[in-house]
Amino acid sequence: MKTYLMLASGLFVLASAGPLVRGSYAQAGPAPRALAAGPGQQAAPAPQQQNAQNANVPQGNAANGRKLFVSFGCYQCHGYEAQGGSAGPRLAPRPIPYAQLMKYVRHPTNEMPPFTEKVVKDAELTDIYAFLRAQPAAPDVDKIPLLKQ
Numbered sequence: 802m803k804t805y806l807m808l809a810s811g812l813f814v815l816a817s818a819g820p821l822v823r824g825s826y827a828q829a830g831p832a833p834r835a836l837a838a839g840p841g842q843q844a845a846p847a848p849q850q851q852n853a854q855n856a857n858v859p860q861g862n863a864a865n866g867r868k869l870f871v872s873f874g875c876y877q878c879h880g881y882e883a884q885g886g887s888a889g890p891r892l893a894p895r896p897i898p899y900a901q902l903m904k905y906v907r908h909p910t911n912e913m914p915p916f917t918e919k920v921v922k923d924a925e926l927t928d929i930y931a932f933l934r935a936q937p938a939a940p941d942v943d944k945i946p947l948l949k950q
Contacts, residue, residue, distance in 0.1 A: 857899075858899040858927075858930065858934075859899075860931065861927035861929070861930055861932075862928045863931040863935035866930065866931045866932030866933070866935075867932045869921075869925050869928055870883065870929050870932055873916070873929075875929070879891075879892050883896075883932070883933055883936055889913070893932075893934070894933075894936040894939075896934060899927075899930055902930060902933075
């Protein structure tokens with residue numbers, strides 16, 4: 802029991818100290834299954850529901866969001882284009898609703914470290930969300946010349 806508490810304490814220190822030094826924390830485990838439909842895929846809300854959820858989203862700067870996504874180390878688990886990776890789910894091109902993203906980033910339920918307001922300001926998260934929304938959808942397989950043979 803005592804070893805477990807020391808281990809748990811050490812993991813907490815690593816998880817909470819990581820975001821303070823941008824990009825220096827170890828890769829986290831996968832995000833909760835509620836955020837992803839399958840391996841590397843995300844369940845997308847119906848178009849009408851998605852439009853209603855994004856109606857109250859503040860405008861952000863996608864170019865700055867891309868820089869912040871890299872500087873805060875998000876790419877380490879989610880990939881440079883937010884396409885997902887071995888440690889984190891796909892976040893783009895159809896991100897989860899803005900309010901849900903804000904809540905999860907502040908209070909994650911899995912191995913992702915929390916990014917408090919002291920570490921990442923709300924305006925910075927808004928820019929990151931703008932970057933996620935600006936990511937283009939993947940082309941149809943039929944429109945990829947290399948695959949037409």
